[in-house]
Amino acid sequence: MSGWRRRLEADWTQIRQQLIAELEAARLDDIGVSPAQCEVESLVAMARTVLGPGVEAPIARLLHLDAALCQMELGLYGLCSDCEEPLDPIALDNDPAMQRCPRCEARYRKGDHTREL
Incomplete structure (x- = not known):
């Protein structure tokens, strides 16, 4: 880390x-x-x-x-900011500022912000 x-x-x-x-x-x-x-x-x-x-x-x-x-x-x-599942270490190597897993990122980009505080 x-x-x-x-x-x-x-x-x-x-x-x-x-x-x-x-x-x-x-x-x-x-x-x-x-x-x-x-x-x-x-x-x-x-x-x-x-x-x-x-x-x-x-x-x-x-x-x-x-x-x-x-x-x-x-x-x-290293945890998805929405679902709190662990993020892929290889994906974090590519972008250490990554906030979401691919599933939650797709939802976020579509405008589904229901899990935000």
């Missing part, structure tokens, strides 16, 4: 730094808040407001990475 944690943390840091760089390039001096000091939720809100829809893909990835790291902290990493 430490290999997955390192990959998640590295990807999380890279995307976060990318968003911070884009926000700093947008010259936000007048808002009084440094993007580098923001928590993930504030950084995401700021990026959506300032940078627009072009950053939705990196934002979505950052949020998935953040969720996977939170799952690790809670001892739930």
